[in-house]
Amino acid sequence: MDIRLISASNSLQQHLQMVFGNCTQYPSLWDVSGALRLQESELVWVDADNQDEDLVQRLCRGDFGRARVVVLSSSPTDVAAVKWLGMGAAGYLHAFAVAETLQQVASAVASGGIWIGVNLMQQLCARFGQVAKTDSPLLAQLTEREREVVSHLRDGKSNKQIARDMDIAERTVKAHLTAIFGKFGVPDRVQLLLRLAS
Amino acid sequence: MDIRLISASNSLQQHLQMVFGNCTQYPSLWDVSGALRLQESELVWVDADNQDEDLVQRLCRGDFGRARVVVLSSSPTDVAAVKWLGMGAAGYLHAFAVAETLQQVASAVASGGIWIGVNLMQQLCARFGQVAKTDSPLLAQLTEREREVVSHLRDGKSNKQIARDMDIAERTVKAHLTAIFGKFGVPDRVQLLLRLAS
């Protein structure tokens, strides 16, 4: 496996060299962004600590090609992990992680997966789980017509527009909405949308 | 590595047998839920397609022990992935994934990691927090005060509440909102929230 590292840090290059047996270093993403030809499914390691954040972001988003990107940091945080992974990075971990971890990340990412720490994953799951557990049952207890109204609501339609689309009076739409708000425990459509979106 | 599969499907058992060299099959989670002793850090593969959803859910949540659970499905969807991962599963993938992928998942999960697709990761990150919010090109063209108003708007606050929080008149909040709506090309706060959420 060919290891490409974008980092100005020589010690990091040596670290990866030790772990993987080879490691081509590109000091700056700025310099190589044009020259570096990133192939599909190619794997690139980038040191977020000393690179331009905007360029790393574009790299993750695939502006320079569809390569898989693993972001490294000497002081990793959950917030940063969410940021980079949310932008499309395939992994985020400590730059000087132990060999076993680095190899695991490499093989996981190379085969199309992503790598993420257990703690962070639990946070993400907890956040989502909270939503999933509260909202799904709520939607389930709506009547058929009420769900239809919610569907239109998600499109941002006004009561009048919903009435037209469902071919009923605006007053009826309001009646459905009142029932929906009651079941969700929200005071108005804005709060309902926020609840549904989260 | 000892492979335990909970599935009624013989072809799936044969598939894992081929990939891993061994695979103990438990046809129903219902039958084994009491008898199966799940040890800490043990790895269990469960076929969600033909198992009782409620039992799989309890398995993921750790009701039957602290084992790591990988959920398999012949028709995987992001929604289902989020559901199972949110309940504590350590991985979610196609039941008949290629050998390389399955082995990858096994090694990642067995060593305490989690396996998840990239697209799904981005969805989770988006739900988790303020990822795509900070650097929207539209947000960039707002003034400082306008961005503050947007921030309050995201919390679902009313104009009156925003005015109180920013210590300005409600009329001023409306003025900022009018400017924001203009820059985003939306008619009202509901449309703006939908735009920001997407």
Added chain:
DNA sequence: TGCGTCTATGCCCTTCAGTACAATGTATTA
């Protein structure tokens, strides 16, 4: 110093959202 931008605010107006207090009709079920 005049021009533009950002910020802030007042008064007044229209429209929309939501509710209180109703009624009516159609199913389904006990």
Added chain:
DNA sequence: TAATACATTGTACTGAAGGGCATAGACGCA
């Protein structure tokens, strides 16, 4: 058959949202 849930609609009201028109101070810049 009576009770219940659901869907439908009306009138009238309150409050929030949004905009029109106008004013005014602060600040930066040519």
